[in-house]
Amino acid sequence: AQSVAQPEDQVNVAEGNPLTVKCTYSVSGNPYLFWYVQYPNRGLQFLLKYITGDNLVKGSYGFEAEFNKSQTSFHLKKPSALVSDSALYFCAVRDKNTNAGKSTFGDGTTLTVKP
Amino acid sequence: KAGVTQTPRYLIKTRGQQVTLSCSPISGHRSVSWYQQTPGQGLQFLFEYFSETQRNKGNFPGRFSGRQFSNSRSEMNVSTLELGDSALYLCASSGLADSYNEQFFGPGTRLTVL
Numbered sequence: 001a002q003s004v005a006q007p008e009d010q011v012n013v014a015e016g017n018p019l020t021v022k023c024t025y026s027v028s029g030n031p032y033l034f035w036y037v038q039y040p041n042r043g044l045q046f047l048l049k050y051i052t053g054d055n056l057v058k059g060s061y062g063f064e065a066e067f068n069k070s071q072t073s074f075h076l077k078k079p080s081a082l083v084s085d086s087a088l089y090f091c092a093v094r095d096k097n098t099n100a101g102k103s104t105f106g107d108g109t110t111l112t113v114k115p
Numbered sequence: 116k117a118g119v120t121q122t123p124r125y126l127i128k129t130r131g132q133q134v135t136l137s138c139s140p141i142s143g144h145r146s147v148s149w150y151q152q153t154p155g156q157g158l159q160f161l162f163e164y165f166s167e168t169q170r171n172k173g174n175f176p177g178r179f180s181g182r183q184f185s186n187s188r189s190e191m192n193v194s195t196l197e198l199g200d201s202a203l204y205l206c207a208s209s210g211l212a213d214s215y216n217e218q219f220f221g222p223g224t225r226l227t228v229l
Binding site: 104 | 119148150157158160163170171205207215217218219220221222223
């Protein structure tokens, strides 16, 4: 079984400050981890993924995420937040034996960046 | 390449009716998945189709069904609608069968059951 937890329903940051959106996971085996963003009335957009290799993954729009195997975490980060980053963020996980089409998603974290 | 398209974008139905939602994946993508998104339950996996075969199924009642055509387009059907079926239904496609591939989502169909 696989599961994802996003412990914060809401994250508020000021524009220009760094942001972190937290994600922890549970899988039996090596995880494949993903971050998606959803803007109002839109579908989810892929931001970045961790498959293997370097624990720091860089993605779209200046976002990055750090894979930490010992803490089973995959936190999303950005050095300097923009107001336009305000959206709903989802972390997702699969294990190696799960098909590409079946992901387990966290409940989402609403990020609000204030000017 | 055109993205994932879903039709219709909005639907209003009454309890007991049935509904069919349509999804066209990105050209060349053979995996199509459906998710239900609600404020209280987040994103819940419904089912996945690959080359016209259902490969995975989530924990939803039999009222929820789907199919995939030879051109990879997929439809989802919900029969005997209940108020709790009101949700945003998202379709996602993926290029390959490998589990490390990301999914590409459509804009969703917002279903309201009255």
